[in-house]
Amino acid sequence: MAGERNTNQPAVQGAEQGLDQFKYEIANELGVQLGGDRTSRENGSVGGQMTKRMIQYAEQHLKSGNRF
Template sequence: MAGERNTNQPATQGASQSLDQFKYEIANELGVQLGGDRTSRENGSVGGMMTKRMIQFAEENLKRGTRI
């Protein structure tokens, strides 16, 4: 809801800074300027691409037998 505070927490302590950096890298690649004045489609495209890349990373590591 509008005005509510985001309470999502990363599963690993200290990951917030890395995830934030990753978010802005993806936004830059997609040519999206993040912010509250942007559409949910624009902001959501960044989250969707982040998820896609994290799943791809995990799948590649599982194939190699590498622990994440």
């Protein structure tokens, strides 16, 4: 709802700064400027792309036999 703060917390303590940087890198690549005045589609495209890339990263590591 409007005016509510995001209460999502990273699963790994201390990862917040890295995830934030990752978010802005993805937004820059997509040509999206993040913000409350943007559409859900624009902001959501960044989160979707982040998820897609994190899953690809995990799959590559699992395929090569590496554990996290």
